[in-house]
Amino acid sequence: MAVTIKDVAKLANVAPSTVSRVIANNPRISEKTKQKVREAMDELGYHPNFIARSLANQSTRVLGLVLPGSASTFSQNPFFPTVLRGLSEGAHEKQYALQMTTGQSEEEIYEGVVQMVQGGRVDGIILLYSKVEDKVMNYLKERKFPFVVVGKPYKFCEEITHVDNDNFRAAREVTDYLLELGHECIGFIGGDLNLVVTVERLLGYEKALRDAGLDLKNEYIIHEEFLREGGREAINELMQLTLPPTALVVADDLMALGVLNTLDEMDISVPADISIISFNNVLLAEMSRPPLTSVDINIFNLGNEAAKSLIQKVENPQDPIKRIIIPHEIVKRASCSKREKNA
Amino acid sequence: MAVTIKDVAKLANVAPSTVSRVIANNPRISEKTKQKVREAMDELGYHPNFIARSLANQSTRVLGLVLPGSASTFSQNPFFPTVLRGLSEGAHEKQYALQMTTGQSEEEIYEGVVQMVQGGRVDGIILLYSKVEDKVMNYLKERKFPFVVVGKPYKFCEEITHVDNDNFRAAREVTDYLLELGHECIGFIGGDLNLVVTVERLLGYEKALRDAGLDLKNEYIIHEEFLREGGREAINELMQLTLPPTALVVADDLMALGVLNTLDEMDISVPADISIISFNNVLLAEMSRPPLTSVDINIFNLGNEAAKSLIQKVENPQDPIKRIIIPHEIVKRASCSKREKNA
């Protein structure tokens, strides 16, 4: 068995409570005893037991992470490791650890969260996604358990602390940019419509077109949580239209890469024949051929701010609801060009 | 305060110890009382407190994860999310949770591990990398704390349970494949030489060349933990040689993508002018232009087996040292072709 507070107490000739106070650096202990106790701790190689501490304090200094269930989403998209790093650094600064729920199905994830929360395993929870309808979020909200979401809550947006980009505006800007380049037939390729981020980006795109006095065409909008598969036919159909789009807004770099490949196979050249702009600006965007013009959403900060604000909320339950908007920026590369007006 | 075992006991009119036994489904409790207690639990919405349980049991059912410090390595390489998923599923099956250390520098990570271990936060540790010299690994080994490493330990390989591919063999096979295609000038582009995986792959490459009776040329071997930057010049130099290589073994898909781009810029065509084969076979490999021939190392399984074997070791300390080799497979795509013999 490891060395405990009692062992230290015995060696230092003080009571366990005194040792505890020395650990907490309580000012009511004289410097002399502190010194003595610290020496004893060093001599024995004492390390406080976190579990015992958690039990006594009713707090664990652990934050729970809820990842999207969809395996491929998580494991292929560089978004997650990056946001994780942001979270991790934010947590580490304040000496918090991160714990993940694990589970495949929606139901398993929910169960995992309940265990974390009711089992007292974590002090707060970070949701790394925002769905249109989410059992987990509802549960946390009902229970008034401290949590933040990375993304924009679909409902009760004003009542839930969240960290997000202004995806609506970003999508508008992106579309405006294409409009400025002279494009009028602009398509949208989005992901899972159950994800709020997809919805927001779609709305921004539509708004920009409407503001420009253009009609929205349903056939220009494709939705699919596709990476390679399904996507191919979708693109095919899109390009087969009598008036195919000359530019595309794609909701995610990874998807854009898929689109790029499909177009390449179809011998459609980017940006000469069609311009592409996408979101997230992960390393891939820079490494594709042609390099993608993409919206940098500052993924790291998204995570970092989420961790920080959750910790604040955990340590001060009175902390007000917050909405933190992380700025974005269009990074122009080589996938967009002026529309050649030959029609 | 949440509902505790005492509340349940009171409502069910039994002793707390009985409730505890019902939770553990102890056979010494009659079905009748079990029923009664379970009803009380349901009525109160009881959830056992994990922390208290951990303290009493001296076990947390949490596995600690140690990620490589280098931020970019982790956050850009799809290897990690995938291995994480494997770990996560393996852990979930046995009802274990995953906790991450966080920390930037080597020293911070080490401190984090010590806290996890000595603080009793975790029952076992998974190292997600293997370095040539690693303080963390030494520490765990000395302390005889249960751990497994994903990768091959550099030292004490026989004394440490690990899950790995046979990277040496894979590299040999890959090189042989290029030799069979008629290539004789084969370069190697590897990552950080402090990582054992790099070393293994390099050795395999060298062995294959030697076995084929070819000389090893130092100028054909490039090492750099490069993604874009530095790499570009390295490739440039390589191709500037009087006898530039006609094929490249690249230690990682992401790197290969960088190489591909650089070559594209230099107007060197793959595979016509130079063949490329790389490792890991992440989604990217399939999505690059041309699609990369790559060694599928079964990343998911790497993680999955690591979790399983660690849990076994945790639950049965007598469990023998194991070395689990995950099979690999060359996935042939379009980045390699026969050498045109015109020289």
Add this chain to the structure above:
DNA sequence: AACTTGATTGAAAGCGCTTTTATTATTTGA
């Protein structure tokens, strides 16, 4: 009828820490 025995359940101690409350030693004030 007294005595085991086996099956259930309860009481209590303990996991390692924090914190409230009590105790002792040391000053201080008049």
Add this chain to the structure above:
DNA sequence: TCAAATAATAAAAGCGCTTTCAATCAAGTT
């Protein structure tokens, strides 16, 4: 000089659970 205030430390209770050990009771033995 002695009570009162202050500082420093110790003792004990409690966090929510598990588990050992003791207690009870019905059933089987002799």
